[in-house]
Amino acid sequence: MVKRVRYDSGPLSLQKHNHVCVKLGVSIFLVGLAVRLLLWDSFSFSSVVETSPLEDAKAESPVLSSDIQASDSDDFPGSNQNQNQNQTQISKDEKCDLFVGEWVPDLSGPVYTNESCRVIEPHQNCMKNGRPDSGYLYWRWSPRDCELPKFNPKKFLKLMRNKSLAFIGDSISRNHVQSLLCILSKVEPAVEIYHDKEYRSKIWKFRSHNFTLSVIWTPFLVKAAIFEDMNGVTSAEIQLYLDTLDQWTNQYENFDYVVIGGGKWFLKTAIYHENRTVTGCHYCPGKNLTELGFDYAYRRVLQEIFKFFANSNHKATVLFRTTTPDHFENGEWFSGGYCNRTVPFKEGQIHMIDVDSIMRGIELEEFEKAASLGSQRVNLQLLDTTLLSLLRPDGHPGPYRKFQPFAKDKNAKVQNDCLHWCLPGPIDSWNDIIMQMLVNA
Ligand SMILES: *[C@@H]1O[C@H](CO)[C@@H](O)[C@H](O)[C@H]1NC(C)=O
Ligand SMILES: *[C@@H]1O[C@H](CO)[C@@H](O)[C@H](O)[C@H]1NC(C)=O
Ligand SMILES: *[C@@H]1O[C@H](CO)[C@@H](O)[C@H](O)[C@H]1NC(C)=O
Ligand SMILES: *[C@@H]1O[C@H](CO)[C@@H](O)[C@H](O)[C@H]1NC(C)=O
């Protein structure tokens, strides 16, 4: 059994409990965790090697690309008749919950590799970095009540003609967008048309489809003053403006589709501002401020976000992604925690840690509230990837966030990443689900 704090009540009932003690306890180590891990964010992205679309095309593995070229129709590459039948079935069956199911073996494997996709961030390029096992690549998410077809890049790009899709959030959103870029590049390589100074926000264009894909780095989604250098070393507390949404809102009108999510950064030490005054903080001993808890801040921010979508004059489809679990075992990131499993869990073999449960509880509650108001303007949908991702302890880079970590010393002590996902890897299935949600929409 995995070392996890067990919650007998399900995640849904969690919000009814009072978690002050738990909260403080976990926040102490998580402050550290979040500082280091999520700040890989900053320095890693700038080291991505940009290749021209031409090079990208040349690099495509012949086997994989001929597969796709061979199919002229929009049929799902690699899918068989039965899957297509079930595909028809799924569209009629509104009841299918895409987020309840299990991981099943899938011999067809990923549609891209480290060779065919050159935008994989070095820290997530597990193949290239020398991860020895490859079993984690041969699973697909199988919802209990229906078949989930593999992502169909042709069909997706067709649907996205003249449209714009933005991923808004932290480094997990970037992890996610890179998966999408890799899948789509099998049909048309993207051309990067913008990046910010730190290479954290980017815009790509798929010219022959007139499709614009963006990623916006805004780890808190609200305005924040972050005093950390590129190595994640903090020089002062984060100042967080809970009632002031970050600048992504200025661009919202440009987007037809949005995938938004966050969470983990709220575990950091922060001073909270509301209505132009300091109202409290999270984990700031010695400051004589009220400890409001990260849950307070996260809930407040989600309320602001849903209010913004509902009140905007712009009409868009917004997928709200729930928090992503990490899989450190026998320690945390700073105390030798690792994630060396090579197969997925079955349902019931693992339980969410408290902070993830608390976060997802808040997310579900605030989403439900927002969705029940039924704004005419926003088509708000839940992308509830938490539980299916929880079942994939095998999908993280672990020590292979660095190139050949054990080349010099087989017993080298290296930092593990049990939070982000290898590419290719389980996060690709998040896109299978998005495809399904948008096709059905
Ligand atoms: C199609 O879905 C049904 C349930 O809706 C399932 O029983 C059947 O096994 C599925 N077919 C395939 C090929 O997976
Ligand atoms: C891809 O990964 C393999 C190992 O799986 C490695 O030999 C190869 O150099 C990598 N290619 C690139 C372009 O990173
Ligand atoms: C895309 O935009 C062009 C130019 O405005 C238009 O001719 C075309 O019909 C549009 N296609 C779709 C699918 O909206
Ligand atoms: C591209 O799409 C935009 C809408 O997003 C449209 O205004 C423009 O005309 C399109 N351009 C072409 C060349 O189709």
Ligand SMILES: *[C@@H]1O[C@H](CO)[C@@H](O)[C@H](O)[C@H]1NC(C)=O
């Ligand atoms: C914000 O603060 C001002 C005074 O600084 C007060 O008049 C106002 O009621 C406050 N608004 C809210 C929403 O708390």
Ligand SMILES: *[C@@H]1O[C@H](CO)[C@@H](O)[C@H](O)[C@H]1NC(C)=O
């Ligand atoms: C803490 O703040 C309260 C009210 O804001 C004040 O009354 C108290 O004197 C402060 N304590 C210290 C030690 O500064």
Ligand SMILES: *[C@@H]1O[C@H](CO)[C@@H](O)[C@H](O)[C@H]1NC(C)=O
């Ligand atoms: C994971 O690492 C631990 C500690 O080094 C070891 O005991 C265990 O056998 C490893 N598990 C796998 C699946 O490699």
